[in-house]
Amino acid sequence: xxxxxxEDAEDxxxxxxxxCRENTAxxxxxxxxxxxxxxxxxxxxxxxxxxETFRVRNVPSDQQRKLLLPISFGVSSVSLLxxxxxxxxxxxxxxxxxxxxxxVLFVDTSTVDGNxxxxxxxxxxxERYPTHAYHSAALEHLFSVASPDITLSNLLPNAxxxxxxxxxxxxxxxxxxxxxxxxxxxxxxTLRTRLVVARAKALDCEGIVxxxxxxxxxxxxxxxxxxxxxxxxxxxxxDGDSAFDVTxxxxxxxxxxxxxxxxxTLVEPPLTPLIHNPTSGATQPNMSSKNTTIDxxxxxxxxxVEENFPSIVSNVVRTTAKLQIAPEAASRPRCTxxxxxxxxxxxxxxxxxxxxxxxxxxxxSGSSTQFCYGCTRSLPSINVAGQ
Amino acid sequence: xxxxxxxxxxxxxxxxxxxxxxxxxxxxxFISVFETEIHHTITTNALFxxxxxxxIGASGGKDSTVLASVLKTLxxxxxxxxxxxxxxxxxxxxxxxxxxxETVKRNAEQYEMPLTILGYAELYGWTMDQVVExxxxxxxxxxxxVFRRQALDRGAARLGVKHVVTGHNADDxxxxxxxxxxxxxxxxxxRTTSIITSTPSAVSADPDxxxxxxxxxxxxxxxxxxIVLYAHHKSLDYFSTECIYxxxxxxxxxxxxxxxxxxxxxxxxxxxxxxxEDMAKLVPGSDEGCGGTCxxxxxxxxxxxxxxxxxxxxxxxxxxxxxxQQLSQNENVSEAGxxxxxxxxxxxxxxxxxxxxxxxxxxxxxxKGQKVxxxxxxxxxxKATKQVMGQCKRCGYLSSQDICKACVLxxxxxxxxxxxAIELGYEEQESETPxxxxxxxxxxxxxxxxxxx
Ligand SMILES: [Zn+2]
Ligand SMILES: [Zn+2]
Ligand SMILES: [Zn+2]
Ligand SMILES: [Zn+2]
Numbered sequence: 001x002x003x004x005x006x007e008d009a010e011d012x013x014x015x016x017x018x019x020c021r022e023n024t025a026x027x028x029x030x031x032x033x034x035x036x037x038x039x040x041x042x043x044x045x046x047x048x049x050x051x052e053t054f055r056v057r058n059v060p061s062d063q064q065r066k067l068l069l070p071i072s073f074g075v076s077s078v079s080l081l082x083x084x085x086x087x088x089x090x091x092x093x094x095x096x097x098x099x100x101x102x103x104v105l106f107v108d109t110s111t112v113d114g115n116x117x118x119x120x121x122x123x124x125x126x127e128r129y130p131t132h133a134y135h136s137a138a139l140e141h142l143f144s145v146a147s148p149d150i151t152l153s154n155l156l157p158n159a160x161x162x163x164x165x166x167x168x169x170x171x172x173x174x175x176x177x178x179x180x181x182x183x184x185x186x187x188x189x190t191l192r193t194r195l196v197v198a199r200a201k202a203l204d205c206e207g208i209v210x211x212x213x214x215x216x217x218x219x220x221x222x223x224x225x226x227x228x229x230x231x232x233x234x235x236x237x238x239d240g241d242s243a244f245d246v247t248x249x250x251x252x253x254x255x256x257x258x259x260x261x262x263x264x265t266l267v268e269p270p271l272t273p274l275i276h277n278p279t280s281g282a283t284q285p286n287m288s289s290k291n292t293t294i295d296x297x298x299x300x301x302x303x304x305v306e307e308n309f310p311s312i313v314s315n316v317v318r319t320t321a322k323l324q325i326a327p328e329a330a331s332r333p334r335c336t337x338x339x340x341x342x343x344x345x346x347x348x349x350x351x352x353x354x355x356x357x358x359x360x361x362x363x364x365s366g367s368s369t370q371f372c373y374g375c376t377r378s379l380p381s382i383n384v385a386g387q
Numbered sequence: 388x389x390x391x392x393x394x395x396x397x398x399x400x401x402x403x404x405x406x407x408x409x410x411x412x413x414x415x416x417f418i419s420v421f422e423t424e425i426h427h428t429i430t431t432n433a434l435f436x437x438x439x440x441x442x443i444g445a446s447g448g449k450d451s452t453v454l455a456s457v458l459k460t461l462x463x464x465x466x467x468x469x470x471x472x473x474x475x476x477x478x479x480x481x482x483x484x485x486x487x488x489e490t491v492k493r494n495a496e497q498y499e500m501p502l503t504i505l506g507y508a509e510l511y512g513w514t515m516d517q518v519v520e521x522x523x524x525x526x527x528x529x530x531x532x533v534f535r536r537q538a539l540d541r542g543a544a545r546l547g548v549k550h551v552v553t554g555h556n557a558d559d560x561x562x563x564x565x566x567x568x569x570x571x572x573x574x575x576x577x578r579t580t581s582i583i584t585s586t587p588s589a590v591s592a593d594p595d596x597x598x599x600x601x602x603x604x605x606x607x608x609x610x611x612x613x614i615v616l617y618a619h620h621k622s623l624d625y626f627s628t629e630c631i632y633x634x635x636x637x638x639x640x641x642x643x644x645x646x647x648x649x650x651x652x653x654x655x656x657x658x659x660x661x662x663x664e665d666m667a668k669l670v671p672g673s674d675e676g677c678g679g680t681c682x683x684x685x686x687x688x689x690x691x692x693x694x695x696x697x698x699x700x701x702x703x704x705x706x707x708x709x710x711x712q713q714l715s716q717n718e719n720v721s722e723a724g725x726x727x728x729x730x731x732x733x734x735x736x737x738x739x740x741x742x743x744x745x746x747x748x749x750x751x752x753x754x755k756g757q758k759v760x761x762x763x764x765x766x767x768x769x770k771a772t773k774q775v776m777g778q779c780k781r782c783g784y785l786s787s788q789d790i791c792k793a794c795v796l797x798x799x800x801x802x803x804x805x806x807x808a809i810e811l812g813y814e815e816q817e818s819e820t821p822x823x824x825x826x827x828x829x830x831x832x833x834x835x836x837x838x839x840x
Contacts, residue, residue, distance in 0.1 A: 031715060182652050222568060226648050226655050230662025234669060294655065297647050305640075309707050311714035312569065319571035323669040352664075353431055353582065354557075354608040354657050373661060377654060 027262060030310055036266055043255055043263045047083045050239070050251040051209075054099040056091055065100040067249070068200040068208045070107060071125070073117040073276035077211030078125070079260045080252055082271055084209070085129045101132070102209070105199055107192050108138045111168045112175045112184070117276035125274050135199065139188070140167035142195050151336050152191075154369040155379065183378040185293040186227060190338045190375070197244045207247035212237075215257035215306050217250060218316040219298040226294050228349075229374035232340040234323045243330060243340050253317060256310055257303065335372035337379065342372045349376045395420065403620075406612035409653055414620050421617050425605055426461050432582050434603050435550075437468035442548040444539050445473040445494065445502070447487030450554025452494060452625035453614045454606055458552070459498045471498075472546065476538045477506040478531055479514025487626040494624060505542040507534055511793070513800055521800055530800075533792045537784055540600045548600075555604040558611040558645060561656045564663035566641035570710065577670040580663040582607050610656060636707035 014024040017035035019042075025033030029042060059065055069084065071077045084102055091098045104125075110116045119136070126134050142152055144167045156170055157177045165173060171191075178184045200208050212220070217237050224236050235243045242248040252260070264271040306313050332341035347370045349355055371379060391411050393399045399413030405420075412420065429435060443458065445451045455473065462469045475491045477484050488504060495502035508514045511534055513521075518530045543551045560580065567576035578584065583603045606614065618625055648655035778784065779791030786792070 030718065180652065222565060222644070225564065225568065225662040225666070226652075226659055228654075228658035228661050231665035231669075233662075233666060292651050294648060294651055297644070297651060301640075301644060309711040311711050311718060312571075312707060314718075315571040315710075315714055316568060319568070319573060322573060322671060323666060324671050325669060346665075352661065353428060354660055354664075373658075373665075377652075377658060 046254045047251045056099045066205040068205040069102045070196045080211040103133045106136045140171040143167040143170040181291045182293040186378045200246045209249045213252045213257040218313045219302045221320045223298040336369045337375040440470040442474040442543045442551045444553045447490035447626040449625045454554045473502040475504045479507045490626040550601045556606045561659035562641045573670045577667040580667045
C-alpha cells in the first residue's frame with residue numbers, strides 16, 4: 001500500500017527500512033518501507049538526477065547559469081525550492097561554487113482569482129531561504145504598455161474601448177468576456193506561462209524550473225488533450241527546449257504529488273507554514289457545479305489513480321515525453337494567445353474533418369491575430385471573429 | 388421560459404438542445420444538420436468512390452443502425468453510387484444476439500440491403516458460449532473482441548467486399564485516445580485516431596483470405612448522444628444493448644472521464660479527437676503526416692479494434708492492476724540497476740523499460756541557445772516504441788506477433804485448456820459502466836414497412 005505510514009502495518013511490528021536496514025520505516029514508498037532519512041534522500045536524489053546538465057563542472061568558472069523558479073506556494077513548488085536550496089548549499093560547501101543560481105518568481109493572480117496566497121508567504125519564504133533573489137509580478141503586467149506582448153490587447157472585447165483601461169482593468173475585462181470556468185482557468189494558466197517566460201528572458205535566465213510533480217504532469221497531459229491542445233503537448237510537459245527560447249525543466253517529474261505532501265511534513269522544520277492551502281480547493285468538485293473545470297477533473301482523477309496505481313501515473317508521463325515535435329516547428333506562425341507555433345492551416349476550430357465548415361477562418365488583411373484550436377475554444381467567438 | 392425559435396431556420400420552435408454545441412434546433416433542422424455533417428466527413432476524407440461495394444458492420448445497435456440508415460439516405464441524396472450491404476457477426480451467445488439479429492434482419496428489409504450473418508462457429512469452430520464454458524466468465528471479452536475483429540474482415544473477403552464501415556462514433560474515438568494515453572500506448576493511439584485503416588495484403592492461396600480490407604468510420608465525428616437523438620427522431624428500429632461484460636479498467640476509466648468532460652464542456656469530445664489526430668503526427672515513426680487521408684499511407688488497421696457489444700471495441704490486454712504490477716516490477720529492476728533478459732510478450736512495456744534504463748544516461752551539457760532537437764544523440768530508444776506489423780504465420784491476418792491473437796487463443800482452446808492469463812483480485816474503481824440494459828426500440832412504423840425487400 002503505497003504511501004501508507006509504517007505504524008499502520010497490520011502486525012503492529014515496526015518494519016526495518018529497506019534501504020539502510022537500520023532505522024524503523026515510517027512509510028512505504030512504491031512497495032519499499034523507508035525510514036525518514038532514506039525517504040528524504042529518495043526525494044532529493046530523484047529531483048537532482050533530473051538536473052544533471054546543471055552540474056558544477058559544466059559551468060565555466062567565469063559564468064553563472066541562471067534558472068527561474070516560479071513559485072505558486074503549492075506543496076510542489078515550495079518543496080522544489082527547499083530541495084534546490086539544500087542542493088546549492090551542499091554544492092557550495094563541497095566545491096565553493098554552484099552549478100546554477102535560482103531566481104524565485106511569484107506570479108500574483110489576485111486580480112482575477114480571489115483565492116491566491118498573499119504577500120506574507122513570499123516574505124516568510126524569503127526569510128527561510130535568504131540566499132536567492134525574489135521577484136513578484138502581477139498577471140496584468142502582460143497588459144502594461146511597457147510589455148512587449150502588445151498583441152494581447154487584441155484579445156480584449158472591443159479593443160478600442162478598452163484602450164483607456166488600466167492593465168488590471170484590461171485583464172478583468174478579458175476574464176469577464178470568457179464563457180466558462182474552464183475557459184477562465186485555461187486563459188489564466190496560459191497568461192501565467194507567458195508572463196513567466198517573459199520574466200525569465202528579462203532576468204537573463206537560460207531556463208525555467210517548474211515545480212510540476214509526476215501527478216501534475218499526467219494531469220496536464222490529459223487536460224491539454226481534452227482542451228484540444230494535443231498539437232502542442234510536448235511543449236507543455238517535456239524537458240529541454242520549449243517553444244519560447246528558454247529551456248523548460250521539470251525536476252520533480254519522477255516524484256508523485258502524494259510523496260511531496262509527505263515530504264513537506266517530514267522536512268525539519270516542516271514546510272507547512274510556507275504552503276498556501278486554498279480555502280475551497282478542487283479536491284472535491286461538485287460535478288454538477290458550473291465552476292468545475294477540465295483541470296479540476298483531471299486533478300481529481302489522477303489524485304485517485306495515484307493512490308493505487310502510481311506506476312501508471314509515471315508511465316503516462318514517460319510515454320508523453322516520447323512525443324516528438326518536428327524540428328522546423330519553432331519557425332511556424334504563432335498563436336496570439338498561447339504563443340505556441342501552429343502548423344499551417346491549423347488555426348481556428350474550422351477547416352478539419354471534425355468541423356463542418358469548409359473554409360478556414362479568413363483573416364482580415366493586416367491582422368496579426370490568429371488563435372490555435374485550444375485557444376479558439378476558450379475565447380468567446382466575438383473575440384475570435386470580430387477584429 | 389418562452390419557446391425559442393430554431394437557431395437554423397428561425398421559423399420552427401426549437402425542440403432539441405444539440406449535444407455537440409448546445410444550439411437549439413427544431414427536429415427537421417437537427418436531422419438535416421446531422422446528415423450533412425456525415426456527408427461532409429465522407430467527402431472531405433474521400434472515404435468512398437463511385438461503384439464501391441461497402442459492407443456495413445451491423446450489430447443491430449444504435450450506431451450501426453444509424454450508420455446504415457444515414458448511408459442509404461446520403462447514397463441516394465448525393466448519388467454516391469455505392470453498393471451497400473449489411474454484414475453481421477453472430478458470436479454464438481445464447482439469447483444475446485437473437486433479438487439484435489432479428490433487428491438487423493428487419494433493417495435489411497427496410498433499407499433493401501442484402502444481409503450476411505456469419506457465426507463464430509462457422510469461422511472459428513467455437514461459439515462464444517462454448518468459449519465461456521471452456522475458459523469461464525472472466526476474460527472471455529478478450530476472445531470475443533479478437534474474434535470479432537477478424538470476423539468482419541473474413542466475412543467481407545468472403546463476400547468479395549474490400550471496404551468495411553463500422554459505427555465507431557466520436558465518443559468511442561475520444562475514449563480510445565484517453566485510454567491509450569493512460570496505457571502509454573503511442574503506436575495504438577496513432578493508429579486508432581485515423582478515420583481510414585487497412586489490413587495489409589496477405590499472401591495466401593485461400594480465396595477467402597482477407598486481403599487488403601479497408602476500414603473506415605463515417606461516424607467518427609458524430610456524438611453518441613446525437614446518434615441516439617437521430618435514431619429516436621427518425622424512429623429507427625434498433626436494439627439497445629451493452630456488452631454483457633463490463634469493460635476493463637482502462638477503458639472504463641477513460642469512458643467515465645469522457646462523460647465528465649462532456650458535462651463540463653460539450654465540445655470536449657471533439658476536442659479530444661482533434662488532439663488525438665494532432666498527437667498521432669508526433670508519435671515517433673508515425674506515418675500520420677497526411678492525417679490519414681493520403682492514399683499512400685493509410686495506417687494499418689487496429690489489431691484489436693471492434694469487440695463485442697453494441698459499439699465500442701472492448702480492448703484486450705492487461706487491466707490497470709496487472710499493468711501497475713508489471714510497471715512497478717520494471718521500476719524496481721531498473722532502480723536496482725540490474726540487467727535482465729527481456730522476454731516479455733508485451734512490446735510496449737518493454738519499450739518503457741528500455742527508456743527507463745537509458746534515462747539514467749546523463750545528457751551532455753547544453754548551453755543557452757544551442758538547439759538539440761528531439762532526443763539528442765546520446766541514445767536512440769525510439770525504435771523500441773514502434774510496433775512492427777506483420778502477418779500471422781498461421782492465418783495471414785495482421786499481427787505484430789508471429790502468430791496472431793486469434794490463432795493463439797484458438798490454439799489454447801483447441802488444446803482444451805484456458806488461456807494462461809494471470810487473474811488478479813482487483814475491483815474496478817473508476818469505471819462507471821452502465822449495466823447491461825436491454826430495451827427493444829422497435830417502432831410501429833417500421834413494422835408497417837416490412838414489405839417485400
Ligand atoms: Zn533508512
Ligand atoms: Zn493558442
Ligand atoms: Zn429549424
Ligand atoms: Zn492468425
